[in-house]
Amino acid sequence: MPPSFHVRPATPDDKRPSFDVFIPAVRELSARQGAPWEPDPDEVWNNQKPFLDFLAAHAAEWWVADDDGSGKVIGYARSLERGGLFELSEFFVHPENQSAGVGRALLDKAFPNGRGEVRAIIATTDVRAQSRYYQAGTVARFPIAGLTGKPGVAAGEPLNNGIEPVAVTTDDIADLSALERSVIEFDRGNEFEWLLEHREGYLYRQGREIVGSAFLGPRGAIGPVAATHPDHTPSILDHIERRAAEREIAEVALEVPMVNEVAMRHLLGRQFKMDTFLTFLNTSRPFGQFDRFMGFSPPFVL
Numbered sequence: 001m002p003p004s005f006h007v008r009p010a011t012p013d014d015k016r017p018s019f020d021v022f023i024p025a026v027r028e029l030s031a032r033q034g035a036p037w038e039p040d041p042d043e044v045w046n047n048q049k050p051f052l053d054f055l056a057a058h059a060a061e062w063w064v065a066d067d068d069g070s071g072k073v074i075g076y077a078r079s080l081e082r083g084g085l086f087e088l089s090e091f092f093v094h095p096e097n098q099s100a101g102v103g104r105a106l107l108d109k110a111f112p113n114g115r116g117e118v119r120a121i122i123a124t125t126d127v128r129a130q131s132r133y134y135q136a137g138t139v140a141r142f143p144i145a146g147l148t149g150k151p152g153v154a155a156g157e158p159l160n161n162g163i164e165p166v167a168v169t170t171d172d173i174a175d176l177s178a179l180e181r182s183v184i185e186f187d188r189g190n191e192f193e194w195l196l197e198h199r200e201g202y203l204y205r206q207g208r209e210i211v212g213s214a215f216l217g218p219r220g221a222i223g224p225v226a227a228t229h230p231d232h233t234p235s236i237l238d239h240i241e242r243r244a245a246e247r248e249i250a251e252v253a254l255e256v257p258m259v260n261e262v263a264m265r266h267l268l269g270r271q272f273k274m275d276t277f278l279t280f281l282n283t284s285r286p287f288g289q290f291d292r293f294m295g296f297s298p299p300f301v302l
């Protein structure tokens with residue numbers, strides 16, 4: 001029977017109930033697509049909590065759907081706004097309640113038509129999601145591949161082309177923002193403060209010029225990574241991978257736009273493996289130079 005539900009603005013108390021929809025929705029989609037994902041929900045919760053807290057605190061919109069019978073949260077949608085870049089960060093309906101209009105009601109609230117100069121979504125290949133996202137004015141531009149590798153096996157050579165890494169602090173946020181803006185038209189502004197609190201960050205200089213940036217998380221999540229030219233990408237990736245090896249991180253993970261052919265070839269050449277579960281970047285218009293950029297990992301937002 002179709003669920004009887006209502007949609008309401010989320011509160012901080014909805015953090016874990018929302019997450020408890022996210023896990024079964026992705027688990028069921030992964031199984032349906034032949035790439036089973038059987039995580040320990042508490043482990044994922046603990047690992048992702050700092051970023052999920054950030055999304056909850058800084059959401060542009062965050063809405064949940066409650067089942068009228070049980071009162072339980074059966075779906076949620078959340079978005080983030082960085083200047084004119086309006087991104088849907090999450091959109092999940094519990095498998096028992098999908099294909100019955102819950103998603104439509106949530107998306108109308110969390111990702112309203114007309115909002116944002118550029119509307120962007122890191123989207124699954126779920127046909128219901130894609131159908132909704134085309135109706136929401138976006139087009140699938142290119143696939144994004146999750147790549148993982150063991151930094152101990154392929155730790156990279158020291159930079160030898162005059163590119164120097166410089167560890168960044170909050171004093172460098174203006175430079176990080178300017179670089180990101182030059183590469184993808186928008187910058188994450190004071191989100192860099194969160195990144196610097198939770199990740200090791202670098203700017204890369206060639207002489208006096210800033211040519212790139214990269215961030216490494218404590219459990220090996222790499223991103224965002226930006227370069228002023230695709231040719232700088234291998235040196236930047238070598239350095240950040242070597243840092244992960246020095247920190248004895250077992251595995252690193254990156255979200256690579258598949259149009260970033262330099263990064264794709266470099267990482268595949270280092271025996272990194274592609275996750276079978278590809279995503280798409282859906283956007284309302286073409287923007288940014290994704291041949292020299294990798295977004296945040298895990299792939300909630302760019």
Ligand SMILES: CC(C)(COP(=O)(O)OP(=O)(O)OC[C@H]1O[C@@H](n2cnc3c(N)ncnc32)[C@H](O)[C@@H]1OP(=O)(O)O)[C@@H](O)C(=O)NCCC(=O)NCCS
Binds near residue numbers: 105
């Ligand atoms: C994506 C998701 C949130 C959508 O929520 P939902 O409640 O299932 O979606 P709705 O019932 O509101 O809408 C589904 C739409 O897909 C359409 N649809 C279903 N199968 C389709 C197909 N094969 N081709 C085209 N459209 C299709 C339906 O007709 C409906 O559109 P309509 O309302 O215009 O008729 C939900 O299915 C989900 O959690 N999926 C798994 C996780 C996921 O991929 N999330 C996206 C993260 S980016």
